[in-house]
Amino acid sequence: xxxxxxxxxxxxxxxxxxxxxxxxxxxxxxxxxxxxxxxxxxxxxxxxxxxxxxxxxxxxxxxxxxxxxxxxxxxxxxxxxxxxxxxxxxxxxxxxxxxxxxxxxxxxxxxxxxxxxxxxxxxxxxxxxxxxxxxxxxxxxxxxxxxxxxxxxxxxxxxxxxxxxxxxxxxxxxxxxxxxxxxxxxxxxxxxxxxxxxxxxxxxxxxxxxxxxxxxxxxxxxxxxxxxxxxxxxxxxxxxxxxxxxxxxxxxxxxxxxxxxxxxxxxxxxxxxxxxxxxxxxxxxxxxxxxxxxxxxxxxxxxxxxxxxxxxxxxxxxxxxxxxxxxxxxxxxxxxxxxxxxxxxxxxxxxxxxxxxxxxxxxxxxxxxxxxxxxxxxxxxxxxxxxxxxxxxxxxxxxxxxxxxxxxxxxxxxxxxx
Ligand SMILES: Cc1cc2nc3c(=O)[nH]c(=O)nc-3n(C[C@H](O)[C@H](O)[C@H](O)COP(=O)(O)OP(=O)(O)OC[C@H]3O[C@@H](n4cnc5c(N)ncnc54)[C@H](O)[C@@H]3O)c2cc1C
Numbered sequence: 058x059x060x061x062x063x064x065x066x067x068x069x070x071x072x073x074x075x076x077x078x079x080x081x082x083x084x085x086x087x088x089x090x091x092x093x094x095x096x097x098x099x100x101x102x103x104x105x106x107x108x109x110x111x112x113x114x115x116x117x118x119x120x121x122x123x124x125x126x127x128x129x130x131x132x133x134x135x136x137x138x139x140x141x142x143x144x145x146x147x148x149x150x151x152x153x154x155x156x157x158x159x160x161x162x163x164x165x166x167x168x169x170x171x172x173x174x175x176x177x178x179x180x181x182x183x184x185x186x187x188x189x190x191x192x193x194x195x196x197x198x199x200x201x202x203x204x205x206x207x208x209x210x211x212x213x214x215x216x217x218x219x220x221x222x223x224x225x226x227x228x229x230x231x232x233x234x235x236x237x238x239x240x241x242x243x244x245x246x247x248x249x250x251x252x253x254x255x256x257x258x259x260x261x262x263x264x265x266x267x268x269x270x271x272x273x274x275x276x277x278x279x280x281x282x283x284x285x286x287x288x289x290x291x292x293x294x295x296x297x298x299x300x301x302x303x304x305x306x307x308x309x310x311x312x313x314x315x316x317x318x319x320x321x322x323x324x325x326x327x328x329x330x331x332x333x334x335x336x337x338x339x340x341x342x343x344x345x346x347x348x349x350x351x352x353x354x355x356x357x358x359x360x361x362x363x364x365x366x367x368x369x370x371x372x373x374x375x376x377x378x379x380x381x382x383x384x385x386x387x388x389x390x391x392x393x394x395x396x397x398x399x400x401x402x403x404x405x406x407x408x409x410x411x412x413x414x415x416x417x418x419x420x421x422x423x424x425x426x427x428x429x430x431x432x433x434x435x436x437x438x439x440x441x442x443x444x445x446x447x448x449x450x451x452x453x454x455x456x457x458x459x460x461x462x463x464x465x466x467x468x469x470x471x472x473x474x475x
Contacts, residue, residue, distance in 0.1 A: 059209040063089050065378055066199055066213040068186050068226075071100065072109070073350030073367035074219035075169040079116030080375040082178045086382060089211065090178060091201055093185035093223065096170055097163035100221070101245060101329070103276050103284050104130065104262050104361040107146050107154035108439025112368035121172035127158035127165065128260055128279040133361070133437060135420055136265040139313055142420045150432045150448075151440035159262055159276045161247075161284075186225050189216065195345025214345065215378045219371055221351040227338050232348070236335035238356050238408055241270070242294040244305050245286025246328040250277055252318045264359065265312050269414050273312050274358065285309065285319060288358055291333055301328040334358065341397060342389045347374035354401055357408045365439040366404075370397050396442075403441040406452045415460035422463050429459070 065081055067074045070092035081088045113119040132145040146155045158165075170180055183204030191197040199211045218226040227233045253259040265273040271293065276284040287294075287308045297304040305328040310316050336355045341348045350367030373393060381387045410416040423430040432448040444450045 061209065061211050063087050063211060063213040064382060065215045065217060066091065066211050067217045067219055069219040069221055069223065070170050070180055071166055071219060071221050071350060071367065072169065072364050073371035074217065075118065075173060076112050076116050076368045077217045077219060077349065077371040077375040078173055078178050079118050080372055081379060082176055083117065084379050086379065090180040091184040091186060092180060092182050095182045097167040100162045100166065102363045103160055103162055105157040105160065106361055106365040106439030107157045109365040109368045110154040110157055112372045115372065118169055118172055121168050122165065125164060125168050126279055127160045128277060129156055130159045130262055131156045134261050134263045136263060136314055137417055137421050142423055144434045144437050146434065146438045148431050149434040149438050149440065150446050151435040151443040153440055159278060161278050161280065161282065189226065189229050191345050197345055214382065216346040217349055217371070217374055218346060218352045219349045224352050226346060226348055227352060232338045232340060234337050234339050236337040238335035238405065239412055240291040240333045241288050241335065241357060242291045242330065242332045243286055243288045243334055243358060244294065244301060244328045244330045245284065246305060247282050247284055247325040248319060248322045250281055250283035251322060253277065265314055266417065267311050270412060272359065273308070273315065275315055301330060304328065341394045347393060349374050356404055359411055360404060360407055360437060362404045362439065366401065369400065373397065400441040403436060403449050403452045406456060407436060410456045415456055418460050418463050419456065
C-alpha cells in the first residue's frame with residue numbers, strides 16, 4: 058500500500074481547504090489536499106461577503122477569481138412586507154472591502170483549485186478519507202480510497218479538516234453537538250433567468266421575507282443563470298406535499314415580487330432539500346488537528362456567512378500550524394477557537410434575532426438612522442471581529458435593546474394617533 062509522509066494534510070478542496078492550502082504552500086510546507094469529488098462539482102453557498110476577499114488576496118487566489126467575471130455584489134437587499142431595505146457595503150462602518158461576488162460554486166471552487174495546482178499544490182481529486190488515527194503527540198495516519206479504488210496511508214503532523222458537509226473528523230471523533238440555532242431546512246435549485254429585468258434589478262441579490270421563519274433567496278449569476286432557494290422551519294418544510302419540484306413551485310408562488318419572474322421556467326436540476334442546516338461541534342481543534350469551515354460550524358444561510366467563515370477559519374488554522382511547525386508555541390484554545398467563536402457568536406445573535414423578529418423590525422426601520430445602519434451593514438459585510446463597532450462589541454444586548462426602542466416608539470405613535 059502506498060504510504061506518504063506530509064507536514065499537513067488538508068481534507069476537502071472547498072474555499073476553506075483552498076485558502077489553507079494556498080497559505081501553507083506559499084510558506085514552503087509539504088502539504089497535500091485530498092478531495093473526494095472531481096471538480097467542477099455543485100455545492101450550495103453562492104453569495105459571498107466582502108470580508109472573504111481579504112483571505113483570497115492574502116493567499117494569492119484573488120486574480121484567478123477576478124478573471125472569471127463573476128457577478129459583482131455591492132450590497133444586499135431584503136424585502137420585508139414587500140418593502141425594500143438595501144444595505145450598501147460602501148456605507149459600512151468598518152474599514153475593508155466594499156464588494157464581493159455572487160458565484161456558481163462549481164466554477165468558483167474549480168478556479169481556486171486550478172490556480173493552486175498551477176502554483177504546484179498537490180490535490181488528489183476522487184480521493185476519499187475513510188479513516189483517521191491520531192496518536193497522543195498529534196501525529197496522524199489517514200486512510201484514503203484513491204480514484205482508482207486503491208487504498209493509501211497519509212502520515213502527517215497536522216490535519217486541517219475542511220470537509221464541509223462531509224464533516225470527516227466530527228463524525229470519526231464524535232465531536233458533533235446540536236447547534237443553538239433553531240431547526241431550519243432549505244430547498245433550492247438553479248434556473249435559466251430568461252425573464253431577468255434590465256439594469257440593477259436583474260442582478261441584485263435579494264432575500265424576500267415571506268414571514269418570520271420563511272424566506273426566499275434570489276442570487277443572479279453573470280452567466281445568465283440564477284440560484285433560487287427557500288428556507289423555513291423544518292416542521293413547515295416537512296409538511297409540504299409533492300415532489301421536490303412541486304414543493305419549490307408552491308413556495309415560489311408565495312413571493313409577490315418574484316413569482317412571475319420564475320413561473321413556468323423549468324428547473325435545471327431537481328431541487329435539493331437539506332434538512333436542519335445548522336451544525337456545531339464540541340471543539341474546533343485537538344492535538345494535531347483543526348476543524349475549519351462547515352466541518353466546524355454552520356449557522357444559517359440568511360446572512361451568507363458560510364464561505365467567509367470557511368476562509369477565515371481556514372486561513373487562521375493554517376497560520377497557527379505554520380507557527381507551530383516552526384517551533385513556536387500556539388495556544389489553540391485562545392488563538393483559534395476563542396477567536397473564531399467571537400465572530401460566530403456575533404452572527405449567531407443576528408441569526409437568532411432574525412428569527413425572533415427583532416432584527417426584521419430593526420431592518421424595517423434602518424433608514425431612520427444611517428449611523429446604526431452603517432454599523433449593522435459592517436456585520437452583514439462579514440466584519441464581525443471589529444470590536445470598534447458597537448453592533449459587534451455589544452451584539453447580544455444592542456439588537457434586543459434597539460428592537461425594544463422601536464416597539465415603544467411605534468406604540469407611542471399609535472397611542473398619539475388613537
Ligand atoms: C441551504 C444553504 C445555503 C447556503 N448559502 C450560502 C451563501 O449564500 N453564502 C455562503 O457563504 N454560504 C452559504 N452556505 C454555506 C456554504 O455552503 C458553506 O459554508 C461553504 O461551502 C463551506 O465551505 P467549506 O470549504 O467549509 O466546505 P465545502 O465547500 O463544502 O467543501 C468541502 C469539500 O470536502 C470534500 N469532502 C467531504 N468529505 C470528504 C472526504 N471524506 N474525503 C475527502 N474530501 C471530502 C467535499 O467533496 C467538498 O468538496 C449555505 C449552506 C446551505 C446549507
